[in-house]
Amino acid sequence: MATDNPRQLPEELRHLVHIATAILGDTIRDVEGAAVYRKVESYRRKLKSTRGREKSKNLPAILKQLRRESPALRLHLSRAFSLQLELVNCCEAAYRTWRVQRRPVHDETREKTVINLVLTAHPTEARSLETVRWLNDITAVLLGGLTRQFHFDDVRMRSLVRLLWLRALSKATKPAVTDEADYIFSLALSDDSLNFLLTEHPDFSLRLRTWVGGDKDGHPLIDHRVMRACLQRSRQRILHHLNLRLDRIADDFEGLSHRQRVGLGDVRDMRALRAATSKFSQVEKGDGRRIKQWTERYLKVAKRLDKVMGTHHEHLAILQLLQKFPAIVLPIEMREDSGLVHEALKKKNAAIRQMLGHLARIAGPLEITSYARGFVISHCESGADLTAACDLIKLATGASNLPAIPLFETSEALRGGRDILKAWLSERKNLSLVKKNWRGRFEIMLGYSDSAKQVGVLSSRYLLSKTMVELEQTIKARKLLPIFFHGSGGSVDRGGGSLKEQIQWWADAAVATPKMTVQGEMIQRWFANPEILNSQCSHLADEVRARREGHHEPKRSGALEKFAGLQELAYRELTGDGGRMGQLLGATPYRFLEVLHIGSRPAKRASGEFSLNSLRAIPWVLCWTQTRILWPTWWGLGSAWKLMGATDRQELRRLYRRDPFFSSFLKMLGFTLAKVEMEIWETYFQPEASHRDLSRQIRNELAGARAFLADVTGEDDPLWYRPWLQESIRMRNPHIHILNLLQVLAIEDNDADLMRSTLVGIACGMMTTG
DSSP states (O other), rough: OOOOOOOOOOOOHHHHHHHHHHHHHHHHHHHHHHHHHHHHHHHHHGGGGGGTTTTTHHHHHHHHHHHTSSSHHHHHHHHHHHHHHHHHHHHHHHHHHHHHSSSSSOOOOOOEEEEEEEEEEEEGGOHHHHHHHHHHHHHHHHHHHHTTTTOHHHHHHHHHHHHHSSSOOOOOSSOHHHHHHHHHHHTTSSSHHHHHHTTSSSEEEEEEEEOOBBTTOOOOTHHHHHHHHHHHHHHHHHHHHHHHHHHHHHHHHHHHHTSSSOOOHHHHHHHHHHHHHHGGSSSOOOOHHHHHHHHHHHHHHHHHHHHTTTOOHHHHHHHHHHHHOOOOSSSSSEEHHHHHHHHHOOOTTOHHHHHHHHHHHTTTTTTGTEEEEEEEETTTOSHHHHHHHHHHHHHSSSSSOOOEEEEOOOOHHHHHHHHHHHHHTTTTTHHHHHHHHTTTTTEEEHHHHHHHHHHHHHHHHHHHHHHHHHHHHHHHTTTOEEEEEEEEEOOOOTOOHHHHHHHHSSSSHHHHHHHHETHHHHHHHHSSOHHHHHHHHHHHEEEEEEEHHHHOOOOHHHHEEEEEEEHHHHHHHHHHHHHHHHHHHHHHGGTTTTTTOSSSSOBOOOOOOOOGGGHHHHHHHHHHHHHTOHHHHHHHHHHHHHSSSSHHOOOOOOOOHHOOHHHHHHHHHHHHHHHOOHHHHHHHHHTTTGGGGHHHHHHHHHHHHHHHHHHHHSSSSTTTOHHHHHHHHHHHHHHHHHHHHHHHHHHHHHHHHHHHHHHHHHHHHHTTOO
C-alpha cells in the first residue's frame, strides 16, 4: 500500500507510518495475490478524495462500487484498512515512547499521589493473547528503529505483520469472562508492567484493581467459580513474577556463599521459600492462611539476613509486591444490583451471596480486602439499600470489613445522594461501622455513563460536579474521609475524556486520592510500555498537585444552571420519543449486538421494545461512535443556546475563561465535534424516506452545537487547544470511512463476519470504543 505525506504531523511519525503501511501492502500482495492488493490500493487512492469538500459526492460513489464487490473481497478490504489503522496506533505508541525517553528526568522530591486504577475490558478489546503480544512486539520493533536512526528489524516486522494478517483482529467466538481477564492481565500484569509497579517512583504510587470476576451486576455468567478463575489468572502472573525474584536472590546468595558472606543453610532457606510458593499456586479454600504463613516465614528469613537482604533490590521489590498484592492476586471490585442484594438476604443460593461466602473461605485469616477492595451497590437509591449490602456482607462473610460502596448513577440518585448519606450516617451503628471496620473511610462510586445516557453529557457532568461537593461536605461533617470512585472509563460519551480536564473540576477529596475506571482501548494505551505508563502517571500526578496547590472552588452560575436545564429538556425530548429513537438505533449495529460475540456481558438488559434503560452504557456509546454521530455529547446544546438571552450568553462566555468545569466541557465538546462525520451517518440513515425530517433536525442541532462552541470560545477550530489532533483525525478519517461503508453493507446483508471486522476496525481508528 502506498502512503500519504501529511505535513503537520512529526516527520518521525510519518516515516513510521510509511514503513508499516508499505509492509502491510507487501504482505497482502504475498498472501492474497496481486489482484486483491490492486483492489485495496485502488480504494486507498479513491479515499483520498474524501478528505476534501467533495466528500458528500465521493462517498456515495465509493459505496456504489463496494456494492458490486464480492463478500470475500469486502472482508479483505475491511481487514486491510482495520489492520492499517491498528498499525498506525502502534506507530503512535512507538513515537510517544521515543519522545518520552528523550525528555529530561526531574528528580526533585514531591508529595506522592496515590493513583488507583480499576481495570475493565471493553467488548471490542477482548482480544487474543497472541494478537496483543504481536501488536506489542510491532511497537517494540518500531521503537527500536527510532532509536537506531530508522534502521529497523525488517525481517521481524514483516513476520509480525504477516501473523496479524493471517489471524483476524476480530474474534469469531464470544469471549468468556476469563478471556477478558486474560486480555487485561496480559497488559497490566506483564513482567514489564509489574517491574514498573514494584519500582519506587518519586511523585506517585500506582495501585491496580479490576472489575473482571467481581462485577456480578447484570452478568448471568459470573458466579463464585468464574470469580475464582479470574483470581487464579492474576495469581499465575504475579506468582510467576515473585518466583523469578526469589530465584535471583537465591542465585545471588549462592554466589556469596563461596566467599562465606552467607551460609549454605541460608541458600537452602531461600530455595525452600521458593519451593514453598507451590502450596498457594491454586486459589482455593484456605488460600489466605497459606499465603500468610509463607509471608511470615519470608520476612523472618529476611530479618535474620538483614545485612545482606536489607538493601537487595529484589528483596525490596518483593516487599513492594507483598504490599500491593498481599494475596498475590489483582484485587477485584465486587458489584451487584441493589434489588438483588435485598433478595440475596433471603436466598442462600443467590450468586452474589455465594461469591461473598466463597471469598471469605478463600481469605481465611488474611484480610478479605486483599482479594476484594469493596462491594459496590448499583442503583443505590436509599439508605435501606446500603444497609442491606452491609447486612449481606456480614451474613455471607461473618465479618464487616469489606466496605459497602453506594453507586449513584442515575440523575435521581445523584440528586438524592446527599440526603441518603446524611440519613444513613446519622444512625450511630452505621457511623461506628465506618470508623471501626472501614478505617474511617467512606467510599462512593459516581456513575458517569448512565447519567450521561439519561440526561446528556453536559447535564450529567454538571450534576456530578455539584453532587461531589455536597457528598464531600456531608461525609467530612461526620469526621470521615471521603473517597470518590469515578466510573468514567475514559470515553467522552461515557462522561469521561481527558483526565487532566476531569480533575480540574473534581471536588478536593476526589483529587486527594484519585480512583477511576480505565477501560477498553485506554488500558492498551496506558500499559503499552513502562515509558508511556510512567508518562501517564506523572502527568496525572502533576495535575493533582496543581489542583492541590490551587484549590478549586466550584463557581455557581445561574446562566449555566439554566443552560444545562434547557439542554437536558431537549435531550430528554429526543430519548423519550420511542419512534425517533427506534429510527436512530435502526441505522446502527444495535440489532447485531447479541450475535457479534463482542463481550461476555449481555449487550441489552431484559426488556421488550426500546427503552433508554434497556441498553447498557457501553453498547449505547458503541452505536453512536461506530456511526460517527456521537450525538449524546452535543444534542440539545444548539437548542439551549438559542433560548439563552444576551446577558446569560455573556455570563457563559466569562465563565468559559474562569471556570475549570465549563472550559473542560467545551474542550471535550470540541474533540467530539471534530470527530463527527454527518455524511457517514447519513449513509447509514439514508434508505428510509421517513428519516428525512429527523435527519434535517440532526443537521440543524449539530450546526447549533458548532455555533454555540464558536460563539462562547471565540474559536472557529473545534480543536483550537490541540491543533495537531485535527490533522491526526483528518489523516485517519478516509480509512475509517471505508469501514463505515462496508459496515452499512454488512447491516443490509446481515453479514455478521463483515460486521465484526468493521466494528473492530472502526474502534481502532476512532481510538474510542466506549
